[in-house]
Amino acid sequence: MAETNDKTEKPKTKVKNVKGKTDEFIPREEWPFEEALADEYERGLETMDVYTVYVEPKQTNNVLKFAQKYLASLEGLEHCKRIRRITKPETDSGFILEVLMCLKDKLSQTELEQLLLNNEQQLYEPTVHVVSVPRYAPLNRQQYEAWHHLWPLSYREDTRLDPKFTKEDMTVIHDHMRHLLSLSTVACRIVDPDTNQVLAEGIDTRKEHPLHHAVINCINLVALKENEVYGGRGRQMKRTANEMTDNEQSKKTAYLCTGYDVYITHEPCAMCAMALVHSRVSRVFYSIPSKTGSLGTNYKIHSHSSLNHHYRVFKHVLLKEGNLLLLDSSLVDQEL
Numbered sequence: 001m002a003e004t005n006d007k008t009e010k011p012k013t014k015v016k017n018v019k020g021k022t023d024e025f026i027p028r029e030e031w032p033f034e035e036a037l038a039d040e041y042e043r044g045l046e047t048m049d050v051y052t053v054y055v056e057p058k059q060t061n062n063v064l065k066f067a068q069k070y071l072a073s074l075e076g077l078e079h080c081k082r083i084r085r086i087t088k089p090e091t092d093s094g095f096i097l098e099v100l101m102c103l104k105d106k107l108s109q110t111e112l113e114q115l116l117l118n119n120e121q122q123l124y125e126p127t128v129h130v131v132s133v134p135r136y137a138p139l140n141r142q143q144y145e146a147w148h149h150l151w152p153l154s155y156r157e158d159t160r161l162d163p164k165f166t167k168e169d170m171t172v173i174h175d176h177m178r179h180l181l182s183l184s185t186v187a188c189r190i191v192d193p194d195t196n197q198v199l200a201e202g203i204d205t206r207k208e209h210p211l212h213h214a215v216i217n218c219i220n221l222v223a224l225k226e227n228e229v230y231g232g233r234g235r236q237m238k239r240t241a242n243e244m245t246d247n248e249q250s251k252k253t254a255y256l257c258t259g260y261d262v263y264i265t266h267e268p269c270a271m272c273a274m275a276l277v278h279s280r281v282s283r284v285f286y287s288i289p290s291k292t293g294s295l296g297t298n299y300k301i302h303s304h305s306s307l308n309h310h311y312r313v314f315k316h317v318l319l320k321e322g323n324l325l326l327l328d329s330s331l332v333d334q335e336l
């Protein structure tokens with residue numbers, strides 16, 4: 001039976017707020033909404049076959065040197081540990097080591113056995129085994145727990161992976177979304193999360209123009225305000241947040257919507273999702289999935305690897321309330 005010594009630690013779940021009190025972060029599984037993660041964070045177990053051999057512990061160094069000299073490197077399998085310890089089959093005491101040699105598609109089993117024989121490698125048993133190991137490195141604890149039974153994996157939990165939300169944060173998020181849902185149409189607002197100040201709010205006006213979606217209208221409002229700040233000289237590459245919000249205490253500098261949160265009743269389409277990329281938003285919260293949705297339903301534009309900016313997306317915020325929203329017939333394509 002295979003033995004592993006993989007240990008991971010969960011990140012701390014407390015933070016001090018501005019008043020000096022300690023608030024607990026809400027665990028991901030208790031969030032009242034979901035994060036629209038990139039596909040690689042949600043994929044199931046995929047495997048690939050490798051060759052392994054059994055060796056006594058004192059033989060390990062020689063076998064590893066042999067593999068380094070004569071076999072193809074384990075490129076792409078850096079997440080798999082090279083050795084695992086297994087109990088000797090004929091006794092409950094003592095153990096032997098199983099060493100990962102190379103990918104199965106690099107050479108035949110007979111060729112590998114002949115190489116071992118020609119180089120006089122002393123093995124616990126002469127047979128080369130075929131073992132399935134995870135093809136990809138686990139990116140979160142769920143994947144690690146589901147995959148590491150096949151073969152020991154290297155995994156360090158990334159404390160930056162889970163966004164941090166307190167109860168107060170949840171209240172703020174729900175208040176913004178509840179307001180937008182009360183407008184009874186596709187609506188959007190852009191918020192500075194540092195001050196919770198609403199920078200722009202707009203609704204869908206595609207009846208007037210086919211490109212005037214709520215997200216586009218909101219981003220345009222932010223751009224117009226920025227243009228006014230600079231006396232009509234056009235958009236600047238950098239500006240202080242207090243120039244946009246009249247908040248003298250804010251010292252953040254940014255381009256257009258950098259670092260801002262976007263709330264929208266319905267999942268944005270591809271055009272709006274890309275507009276959010278170009279405006280450099282930080283987070284997007286939406287309630288209702290849409291037929292043309294590109295932040296979880298049809299695509300995940302926010303996490304596409306080829307783009308030079310990515311943002312976090314959280315869906316199904318107040319979904320039960322959102323499902324009661326009745327849209328104008330011109331916006332029916334926004335609903336699944």
